[in-house]
Amino acid sequence: MITIQGLSKSYAGRSVLKGVDLSVRAGEFLVVLGPSGAGKSTLLRCVNGLAQPDSGRILIDGVEYRSSGAGRREQRRPVAMIFQHHNLVRRLTVLKNVLVGRMAGLSSLLALLQLFPSRDVQTALACLERVELSHKAMARADQLSGGEQQRVGIARALAQDPAVILADEPVASLDPKTSRVVLGYLKRICKETNIAVICNLHQVDYAVEFGERIVGLQGGAVIFDGVPAELTSDVVHRIYPGLEDPGIGRILAPSATPEPLAAPHAAIAAA
């Protein structure tokens, strides 16, 4: 469970986040929609400490979480991140990339000798198994396809054993088929391991298909918070002002939406 309270951030006098309040339950798959510049990325980066918020608090399971600070001990973090460009180290093996999630707090000297605790290696391999890439453990990361690389990114986040996974447009550079596979893995992990997921997307159709709850961000503020069935064409046009897409009505079923869990499994089976 993660609670974001009054999160504000401005860059060079321009207010990017204007007091965002948001709460995500363990095992809940939340999708954040919003146009470029709405503050989606900044929101995630402020939560995991890649950017410093001007004000606001983040509570994880009721405990205030500070992602940085002077004299902070090196420690594995309860918030993991999945990046748009997967951010793997291309020349390292897949396994070592996943081990990055376990690396905080491990001995630097042993790491220099390429020695890792067996328990952490087992965890990393188990995480690779979850995204069905165990057989690629010893391949170099740059030998994998884009979708496989992002699945390694998911495994790395999972290896951190986090309470929350933040995904910043994880499928923005993947083709539609691969995108659905990757989102399918992410959603299944969210459900099976009871991790809260906040996933930025800019495809309304994926948001409706995979999101259990959708938040619309516009101009740094939350302007919509509801289940996919409540995301009407009218709401979409408020999230994306000036959107001219007559086809959007086809994605947004006027009443019922497809059963959210059925779709990802179907996507995996199809791949």
Next chain:
Amino acid sequence: MSIAGFELVVRPPRGRFGWWGIGGATLIAAAALWWTAVGAQINGQNLLNGVPYMADFLSRMVPPNWAFAEKLVKPAVESLQVAVWGTIFGVILALPVCVFAARNLSPHPAVYHFTRQVLNVMRGINEIILALIFVAAIGLGPFAGVLALAIHGAGMLGKFFAEAIEDIDDGPLEAFQSAGVGRFKTILFGVLPQVMPAWLGTIFYRLETNVRQSTILGMVGAGGIGFELVSSMKLFQYQDTAMCILVILAMVLITDLVSSRVRAYIR
């Protein structure tokens, strides 16, 4: 402007002075070049007068004294040994410094500027000058040459290593930061794999340069084949000198060949 079916395609000059500015700058540049040529006493007549003497010098060199080659094996090998260890010590010196000399990893801009200046100074002093200093300090012999190459090489390697670090993709580093991984392990697994090809290329390029440099270090008593080269000239044994030059050429050519093959393989 069009001349006989051709168009002059030039972007009109920007800035306040237009074509007059360009003309003025050209005149100033020409004057500066003239001044430097005068200072350097560039003189075609002198060159022409020197031709017979050069021809004489060359004629005294042929044929090279092939028998002398036998005596050159040991100093030539020594030059190579000096180059190898000069490179290794240079790398060892450069490694801890380069992290601080890379803008994206340096803990503070002041540290960055300070280490960059230190590297500039190391690189700024010529190997021969350094060799003279080390010969005075630790005595004649190849080890002085090793140290001279190490210091100068570390300056160059440190700068190139740091620039390779500045060129890496910062994305993976954000992933390490997200996972809470500390600085040392981030450099070890996030930075090193990314810079390794560039670094290896630089190291082999430095080895090439060091082989070239090590062949002349002997001139100041810092070991290697350079000593034979200078002494043969001082004794007017120009056929021996020719043999020295041939051996040095062969050494340099072979290292360049091997090094460029290795560098092509890494890429």
